[in-house]
Each structure stands twice: as C-alpha cells, then as structure tokens.
Amino acid sequence: MIMPVKILITDDHPLIREGLRYTLGGERSLDIVGEAENGLEAVNFVRNCDVDVVLLDISMPVLNGVDACKIIKQEKPWVKIIALTVHNEDECLFDMIEAGASAYLLKDTSHDILIQAIWDTVRGGAFIPPNFATKVLAELSRLSRSVKTTGGFLGLTRREIEILGLLVQGCTNQEIATRLFICEQTVKNHLTRIFAKLNVPNRTQAALYAKKYRLLDI
Numbered sequence: 001m002i003m004p005v006k007i008l009i010t011d012d013h014p015l016i017r018e019g020l021r022y023t024l025g026g027e028r029s030l031d032i033v034g035e036a037e038n039g040l041e042a043v044n045f046v047r048n049c050d051v052d053v054v055l056l057d058i059s060m061p062v063l064n065g066v067d068a069c070k071i072i073k074q075e076k077p078w079v080k081i082i083a084l085t086v087h088n089e090d091e092c093l094f095d096m097i098e099a100g101a102s103a104y105l106l107k108d109t110s111h112d113i114l115i116q117a118i119w120d121t122v123r124g125g126a127f128i129p130p131n132f133a134t135k136v137l138a139e140l141s142r143l144s145r146s147v148k149t150t151g152g153f154l155g156l157t158r159r160e161i162e163i164l165g166l167l168v169q170g171c172t173n174q175e176i177a178t179r180l181f182i183c184e185q186t187v188k189n190h191l192t193r194i195f196a197k198l199n200v201p202n203r204t205q206a207a208l209y210a211k212k213y214r215l216l217d218i
Helices: 014-025 039-048 065-075 090-099 111-122 130-144 158-168 173-180 184-198 203-212
Strands: 005-010 030-036 053-057 080-085 103-106
Touching: 005 014, 005 039, 005 111, 014 030, 014 111, 030 039, 039 053, 039 065, 053 065, 053 111, 065 080, 065 090, 080 090, 080 111, 090 103, 090 203, 103 111, 158 173, 158 184, 158 203, 173 184, 184 203
Parallel strands: 005 030, 005 053, 053 080, 080 103
Antiparallel strands: none
C-alpha cells in the first residue's frame, strides 16, 4: 500500500489555510499533517515531524518563506517546498528557486494544477507553470550566455562546465550526449557530480546557482 504524501500548510492567513485544507482534503493520497502561521513555525514543525511537502507562503511575519525554505532544505534536503504566493514578480520567483523550492504557484492556482505540482515534486521533479516558465527560460538563456568555459571553480572540470552550459540552454540529456559525442549515461554521471558540487537538487537550480557560485561572467 502506498503511503499518503504528508503535507504541511504554511500561511499567516487562516482563510488561506482553510481553503487549502478544503482543496486537498478530498485527496486520499494526501495527508495534511499540520499547519503553521509563519516560517519559524514551519521550520520547527519540519524539525520535529515527518513531512514530505511544505506548502509555503512567501510574505509572512517572524520568518519569511524564503528564509524558512533555506533552513528546511539545509536541515532536511529531501523535504519538497512548494511556494504559494500572490506575488507575480521575478525577484520572488528566483529567490524561492535559489532557496530550494521545487515549485512556485500563485494562490489562485486551480485544484488540478496544485495536485500536479505536489506529485511532480514528490517524484523528484520541479513544477513551474507556463506564466512563470517563460521568465525562468529567459533567465537561463541569459545565464547560458555568461557561463565560463574554463574549469576549476568548486572543483568543476572543464567537461562539467561544458555540460552545465548546455543544461542551462535547455538541452536534454540525450541532446547533450549527441552534441558532446558521449553516451547519455555519461551525461547523467556528470550531472550527478555537478549537482553534488554545487549542492543543488535539480537542473533548474544548478543553472540559477551558477551565478551564486561565481561560475558566471556577469
């Protein structure tokens, strides 16, 4: 029997929390294990309880969503973070992605999209809806034009930086393998090492963290 996904709802507005409980309550595969009114409560809950996914507001008192996300991902990197916000701003989007969020949704997101985002993140993926995906792709394109072609930073080899450059251009593993004349499994092995060296969980964050780890000429 598949265990239900354990979810923590975090928002400083009771009506939002109630709405999320109602939205998710009918899903047998999901288990709402708790609620938090601010980022600090969320951090403490995750520290003491078994949680798979945190639905996390960004603008909250005591501790905001970005800082709470950073702490949770540092202490329990396997916990998935889904940012729920009213902000349609680039800065909030990239702050949450860099902090470790796997998905970024507006609070008026439909039931079906929210459920899809939860399952995509639980399965190890990321979820960015179309209205935000365009912004992410534009940022990745900008970063790809700035990636250095010399190795050495954080122990990345020349080949790893070459693969990172293709990754931020949106190339799939197969496309990278074809362009570099290597097998797809070799690409996967390189990506695993890149993620480990940059301390990031996925492709999107590897590209966005390139700037933070000074792999870019900007």
